[in-house]
Amino acid sequence: MAIQDVDDLIKQLRQHPEWRDALRREILTEELLSLPQLVRDLATQVSDLAEAQRQTQAQVSELAEDLRQTQAQLGELVIEIRKLTVAQQRTEDRVGSIDGRLLERDYFDKAYTYFDDILRKIRVLPWSEVADLLDQAEERISRKERKQVMEADLILRGRRLADKVETYLLGEVSVGIGLEDVHRAAQRSKILARVTEKPVIPAVGGKSIIPEAQELAQELGVSIVLDGGLQTQ
Numbered sequence: 686m687a688i689q690d691v692d693d694l695i696k697q698l699r700q701h702p703e704w705r706d707a708l709r710r711e712i713l714t715e716e717l718l719s720l721p722q723l724v725r726d727l728a729t730q731v732s733d734l735a736e737a738q739r740q741t742q743a744q745v746s747e748l749a750e751d752l753r754q755t756q757a758q759l760g761e762l763v764i765e766i767r768k769l770t771v772a773q774q775r776t777e778d779r780v781g782s783i784d785g786r787l788l789e790r791d792y793f794d795k796a797y798t799y800f801d802d803i804l805r806k807i808r809v810l811p812w813s814e815v816a817d818l819l820d821q822a823e824e825r826i827s828r829k830e831r832k833q834v835m836e837a838d839l840i841l842r843g844r845r846l847a848d849k850v851e852t853y854l855l856g857e858v859s860v861g862i863g864l865e866d867v868h869r870a871a872q873r874s875k876i877l878a879r880v881t882e883k884p885v886i887p888a889v890g891g892k893s894i895i896p897e898a899q900e901l902a903q904e905l906g907v908s909i910v911l912d913g914g915l916q917t918q
Contacts, residue, residue: 788859788860788892789839792838792856793839796839796841799910800843800854803845804841804852805843805844805846806843807841808841809840810842812835815834815840818880818881819831821880822879822880826876833873834873837857837877838858839857839890840877845886853877853878853881854885854908855873855887857873857888858889858890859889859890859891861894862889863894864895864898866889866891867889867902868901870907871907888909889907889908890910892911894909
């Protein structure tokens with residue numbers, strides 16, 4: 686069968702489709718012949734990658750949501766911990782306040798025992814008597830100083846053990862004695878001495894004392910009574 690021209694060739698290829706593949710193999714290289722399959726394979730890979738990316742994005746979104754929920758839970762937990770901490774601190778403050786008041790009462794009731802190494806013939810002054818003393822000396826002290834003396838935890842009168850001289854004692858009582866307790870005892874005792882015009886012994890009493898407060902007490906001449914026993918004077 687003779688082919689006259691290109692048009693005749695195209696006509697013959699249309700009539701004999703099986704000739705097309707043979708013609709392609711003759712005309713095209715092996716690489717070009719395999720190109721359609723390569724394109725299909727590439728398309729498949731791209732599709733697989735797109736699906737993998739979609740799944741990854743979904744997993745990332747899930748992780749982000751889990752993280753958000755975890756952060757929210759942690760935030761709630763932190764709030765609850767803060768509430769518990771505040772509640773615990775309030776409870777400790779209340780317990781500390783109760784312990785302090787009970788200790789003050791104990792020192793008041795057992796002043797004869799606690800301060801026996803400092804004074805004899807001890808008399809615990811009721812606050813009405815303290816107020817009368819302050820009234821008599823109102824020209825020598827300010828209203829602020831009057832209030833400071835009235836806020837003392839304990840005021841005693843007796844005979845100083847060393848020389849039997851009539852002496853007052855102003856005490857600050859705290860479960861744990863700190864610097865402020867020592868400062869208050871020393872300062873208020875000086876005010877009371879101006880009121881009574883008699884010797885006044887500053888003292889602090891409690892269950893324990895920090896080292897800094899103990900050093901300050903020695904420096905200021907403040908007596909320390911721990912668990913009912915005189916520590917220093």
